[in-house]
Amino acid sequence: MIKWTTSAERNIVKVYDFLARSNPKAAVQTVKLLIEGIEKIDAFPQLGIRLEDFKPREVRHIIIGDYEIRYESTDKAIFVLRLWHSREYR
DSSP states (O other): OEEEOHHHHHHHHHHHHHHHTTOHHHHHHHHHHHHHHHHHHHHOTTOSEEOGGGTTSOEEEEEETTEEEEEEEOSSOEEEEEEEETTSOO
Protein backbone atom coordinates (compact mmCIF):
# COMPACT_ATOMS: atom_id res chain seq x y z
CA MET A 1 0.00 0.00 0.00
CA ILE A 2 1.34 3.43 -0.97
CA LYS A 3 0.74 6.36 1.39
CA TRP A 4 1.74 9.93 0.68
CA THR A 5 3.07 12.17 3.42
CA THR A 6 1.84 15.74 3.56
CA SER A 7 5.25 16.91 2.33
CA ALA A 8 5.11 14.62 -0.70
CA GLU A 9 1.58 15.79 -1.52
CA ARG A 10 2.74 19.40 -1.38
CA ASN A 11 5.73 18.53 -3.56
CA ILE A 12 3.64 17.00 -6.35
CA VAL A 13 1.25 19.96 -6.29
CA LYS A 14 4.29 22.25 -6.57
CA VAL A 15 5.52 20.29 -9.61
CA TYR A 16 2.11 20.52 -11.25
CA ASP A 17 1.70 24.23 -10.52
CA PHE A 18 5.16 25.07 -11.84
CA LEU A 19 4.67 23.17 -15.10
CA ALA A 20 1.05 24.23 -15.62
CA ARG A 21 2.03 27.89 -15.83
CA SER A 22 3.68 27.29 -19.19
CA ASN A 23 2.25 23.95 -20.35
CA PRO A 24 -0.84 22.46 -18.63
CA LYS A 25 -0.72 19.32 -20.78
CA ALA A 26 2.90 18.63 -19.78
CA ALA A 27 1.96 19.20 -16.13
CA VAL A 28 -0.73 16.52 -16.30
CA GLN A 29 1.55 14.09 -18.15
CA THR A 30 4.41 14.60 -15.68
CA VAL A 31 2.23 14.08 -12.62
CA LYS A 32 0.71 10.98 -14.23
CA LEU A 33 4.21 9.61 -14.98
CA LEU A 34 5.32 10.22 -11.39
CA ILE A 35 2.24 8.60 -9.86
CA GLU A 36 2.51 5.56 -12.14
CA GLY A 37 6.19 5.17 -11.30
CA ILE A 38 5.54 5.47 -7.60
CA GLU A 39 2.76 2.86 -7.78
CA LYS A 40 5.34 0.36 -9.10
CA ILE A 41 7.19 0.64 -5.80
CA ASP A 42 4.30 -1.21 -4.15
CA ALA A 43 5.19 -4.37 -6.08
CA PHE A 44 8.96 -3.81 -5.84
CA PRO A 45 9.72 -1.99 -2.56
CA GLN A 46 13.47 -2.52 -2.92
CA LEU A 47 13.49 -0.93 -6.37
CA GLY A 48 15.23 2.22 -5.15
CA ILE A 49 18.70 2.73 -3.74
CA ARG A 50 18.88 2.59 0.03
CA LEU A 51 19.99 5.80 1.73
CA GLU A 52 22.45 4.85 4.45
CA ASP A 53 22.04 8.17 6.29
CA PHE A 54 18.60 7.04 7.46
CA LYS A 55 19.56 3.66 8.96
CA PRO A 56 17.95 1.74 10.58
CA ARG A 57 14.94 3.05 8.65
CA GLU A 58 14.41 1.62 5.17
CA VAL A 59 14.52 4.91 3.24
CA ARG A 60 15.26 4.68 -0.47
CA HIS A 61 15.26 6.90 -3.51
CA ILE A 62 14.46 6.40 -7.16
CA ILE A 63 14.63 8.61 -10.21
CA ILE A 64 11.58 8.91 -12.43
CA GLY A 65 12.18 11.10 -15.44
CA ASP A 66 13.83 14.24 -14.09
CA TYR A 67 12.50 13.74 -10.55
CA GLU A 68 13.93 12.15 -7.44
CA ILE A 69 11.52 10.41 -5.09
CA ARG A 70 12.30 9.40 -1.53
CA TYR A 71 10.22 6.76 0.13
CA GLU A 72 10.24 4.60 3.25
CA SER A 73 9.30 0.96 3.21
CA THR A 74 7.72 -0.44 6.39
CA ASP A 75 5.75 -3.56 7.28
CA LYS A 76 2.53 -1.54 7.09
CA ALA A 77 2.99 0.58 3.96
CA ILE A 78 5.33 2.39 1.65
CA PHE A 79 5.42 6.06 2.50
CA VAL A 80 6.29 8.58 -0.20
CA LEU A 81 8.33 11.12 1.75
CA ARG A 82 9.41 13.77 -0.78
CA LEU A 83 9.88 14.40 -4.45
CA TRP A 84 11.63 17.13 -6.40
CA HIS A 85 13.13 17.97 -9.77
CA SER A 86 16.73 16.81 -10.01
CA ARG A 87 17.91 20.33 -10.92
CA GLU A 88 16.15 21.89 -7.95
CA TYR A 89 18.59 23.36 -5.47
CA ARG A 90 18.28 21.46 -2.18
